[in-house]
Each structure stands twice: as structure tokens, then as C-alpha cells.
Amino acid sequence: MKLVGRIIVADEGLNGTVSGTKASCDAYMNHLKANPIFDSAEFKIDDVEEPSFIKMHCRYKSEIVHSGLRDPGIINPQEKTGIHLEPNEFLEMKDRDDVVILDVRSNYEHALGKFKNAVTLDIDNFRDFPAMINELAQYKDKKIITYCTGGIKCEKASALLLHEGFPEVYQLHGGIIKYGKEAGGEDFEGKCYVFDNRVAVDVNKVNPVVISTCSNCGKTTAKMINCANPECNEHFTQCDACGVKLDGCCSEDCQAHPRKRLYDGTGYYVKIPMQVNLNKRLKGNYSIKVTQPEI
Incomplete structure (x- = not known):
């Protein structure tokens, strides 16, 4: 194939x-x-x-999404996880006063796009999520609805919240992508970060807005790239003008790096460019x- x-x-x-x-x-x-x-x-x-x-890249990992919680006695989504909400159920429920919408993705993802009024966490990777439980304790009297790109992270996030004593936990089944396809993406602000060379995709067909800004000049932009310096490789938002000026780098220091990759305007790089x-x-x-x- x-x-x-x-x-x-x-x-x-x-x-x-x-x-x-x-x-x-x-x-x-x-x-x-x-x-x-x-x-x-x-x-x-x-x-x-x-x-x-x-x-094509296929490999074995100890976890599909690394959480650092491998003890099935702590979290086992097959036995206990959040109640799955289909996109239209999520749409109907998300604005209730007794509901908190929780984004369980990383900083660079929710900086590009997130649900209106969602609670976001200052985490660089999902493995940082368990350390944020204490910050979420203030919402224990609410219904928590977790969401992520495709729904996988939510299986573990919602299971952990239940384990930590949150009484009513839900998750958006199929994540942001399915919500956009089946419910029009209403109130998802910005774009959704995806882990392929598209980098970002549109979700909202009802009331779309751009919420991200260029990390260099502050201009509104929905474009996210990887820094052209491979030793940095930071995910960040950058407008086209700053991309040209800095050769797709996040800073002048990275622009001067001897291993700087050729910027083609996409800001997407692979280790082995095998066509x-x-x-x-x-x-x-x-x-x-x-x-x-x-x-």
C-alpha cells in the first residue's frame, strides 16, 4: 500500500x-x-x-500518550473514564453555569486555538498534566468536560480526574476534529494544531475568529511553525513578514545558528526528507x- x-x-x-x-x-x-x-x-x-x-513512521511506545502514570491501579480508561459526549451533546452542554470546559493539551496547541472560555493549563507536554490536579481542585463542584485534538488524551485525563475525586467528569468524544465535522465547530476560537505537515486546520464554520498572535511582532496570525534552528525546534506562531525577516526562526540568535534549516514558508521539517x-x-x-x- x-x-x-x-x-x-x-x-x-x-x-x-x-x-x-x-x-x-x-x-x-x-x-x-x-x-x-x-x-x-x-x-x-x-x-x-x-x-x-x-x-511512514511506525514504532512501539510504552504508552500511546505519555502520562507517566503506568500503574493500572491509578488510571485504567477501560475500567473507568469520563462519560463520552457526542459533539451535539457537548454543544448543548458546554455553556451551562455548572460546567467547566478543560483543555488538556499543551501550551503551543491551545495558544493557536481553544474553546471559548475554556480552562487551559500551563503544560509543555501531557506528562505534565498530573502535576496540575491541585490547580483544578477549585472546580470539584462543577461538571468537568475535558477535550483534546482527537479524544485520546482525554481518556487518561478524565480517568485521572475521577481517581482524584472529581465527581462528575465528561469528555468530548472524538475531540476537536470530530466536533468540527459533526457540529460545525461553534465557539472553537482559532485553529486546531495537528501533528502532520498541515500543522493547523480550520474547525469553526459557524463563528470563526483568530486568537493567536505572532510571537515576534504581536500581529494577529493563525500560522504556527517550528523554528528553523533544529537545536531549538520550538513550536510558535509567526506572521509571514517575520518569517521572511527571520528565515523562519524564533529569534535572531536562532537565525544565526550554523545548522539553520532552509525555510520554505511552511515551517514544517522532517528528519529524513524521503519523498x-x-x-x-x-x-x-x-x-x-x-x-x-x-x-
């Missing part, structure tokens, strides 16, 4: 995104569905003009994300 993407395999399940022609993506999904292990696999499909990756011929302009290219909790 002519596929590119990123797939993570762990003892607790499978999570990945692949991109290719419709025929290749269909073959991949059918192959997984044919195995009873993946009976509960959930596929999210996007139509894209070009592949969302330029190579894969997927008939890029072929109509019907798909990018699909598959999630399979608990193998």
Missing part, C-alpha cells in the same frame, strides 16, 4: 494517522477491521489535496486517523 504517516503501537492500544490515495486508505482500514483485535477501532477521515506526511510518490494531486487522497484503545 502506498501510505505515509505516523503510527504508534502500545500495549494499551493503537493510535495513528496515515495518508494516501482512497484505495490505499480503504485497504488499510479493511485490513485492520479484519482483525478482531481492532473491533472497536474508530476511524476519522479527512479529504486532503496532498499527503499529510512524506514518509514518496503518491500522485499528490490525485483527487480523492485521504488522511485518516485510527484510534484503538486497549489492545
Whole structure:
């Protein structure tokens, strides 16, 4: 199959995104569905003009999403996790006075886009989430609805909140991406960061706004890139003018770095630029994300 993407395999399940022609993506999904292990696999499909990756990367990890909490006695989403809300249920519930919307993603993600009035956390990685529980204690008398990009982080986040004594915890099933597709994305402000060469995607078709600003000049911009200095590689928002001025770097120091990568305007870099011929302009290219909790 002519596929590119990123797939993570762990003892607790499978999570990945692949991109290719419709025929290749269909073959991949059918192959997984044919195995009873993946009976509960959930596929999210996007139509894209070009592949969302330029190579295939598949590897084993101890956790699908690293939380640092490997003791199943602490969190086991298969046994206890937040109540799943479908997008339209989330839409109906999110503005109630007794509800708190909790973003469990990292700083660079919610800086680009988040739900209106959502509580965000100062974390660089999801493994920092458990240390934030004490800061969330003020919301124990509320209904907590967690959300993330595709719903995977919420499985562990909501399970941990329940373990820590939060009495009523929910999660947005399928995350921001599914909410945009099925409920129009209302009140999601900005863009949604994604982990492929699209970098950011539109979600809100109802009342869209841009909330992110250029890290260099402060101008409103929805463009997020990686610093062209590979030893920095910081995720940050930068307008096109500053991108040209700084060669896609976050600072003049990084711009002067001898290993600075060539900035092509996208700010997306890969370790091995191995091109894969997927008939890029072929109509019907798909990018699909598959999630399979608990193998």
C-alpha cells in the first residue's frame, strides 16, 4: 500500500494517522477491521489535496500518550473514564453555569486555538498534566468536560480526574476534529494544531475568529511553525513578514545558528526528507486517523 504517516503501537492500544490515495486508505482500514483485535477501532477521515506526511513512521511506545502514570491501579480508561459526549451533546452542554470546559493539551496547541472560555493549563507536554490536579481542585463542584485534538488524551485525563475525586467528569468524544465535522465547530476560537505537515486546520464554520498572535511582532496570525534552528525546534506562531525577516526562526540568535534549516514558508521539517510518490494531486487522497484503545 502506498501510505505515509505516523503510527504508534502500545500495549494499551493503537493510535495513528496515515495518508494516501482512497484505495490505499480503504485497504488499510479493511485490513485492520479484519482483525478482531481492532473491533472497536474508530476511524476519522479527512479529504486532503496532498499527503499529510512524506514518509511512514511506525514504532512501539510504552504508552500511546505519555502520562507517566503506568500503574493500572491509578488510571485504567477501560475500567473507568469520563462519560463520552457526542459533539451535539457537548454543544448543548458546554455553556451551562455548572460546567467547566478543560483543555488538556499543551501550551503551543491551545495558544493557536481553544474553546471559548475554556480552562487551559500551563503544560509543555501531557506528562505534565498530573502535576496540575491541585490547580483544578477549585472546580470539584462543577461538571468537568475535558477535550483534546482527537479524544485520546482525554481518556487518561478524565480517568485521572475521577481517581482524584472529581465527581462528575465528561469528555468530548472524538475531540476537536470530530466536533468540527459533526457540529460545525461553534465557539472553537482559532485553529486546531495537528501533528502532520498541515500543522493547523480550520474547525469553526459557524463563528470563526483568530486568537493567536505572532510571537515576534504581536500581529494577529493563525500560522504556527517550528523554528528553523533544529537545536531549538520550538513550536510558535509567526506572521509571514517575520518569517521572511527571520528565515523562519524564533529569534535572531536562532537565525544565526550554523545548522539553520532552509525555510520554505511552511515551517514544517522532517528528519529524513524521503519523498514518496503518491500522485499528490490525485483527487480523492485521504488522511485518516485510527484510534484503538486497549489492545
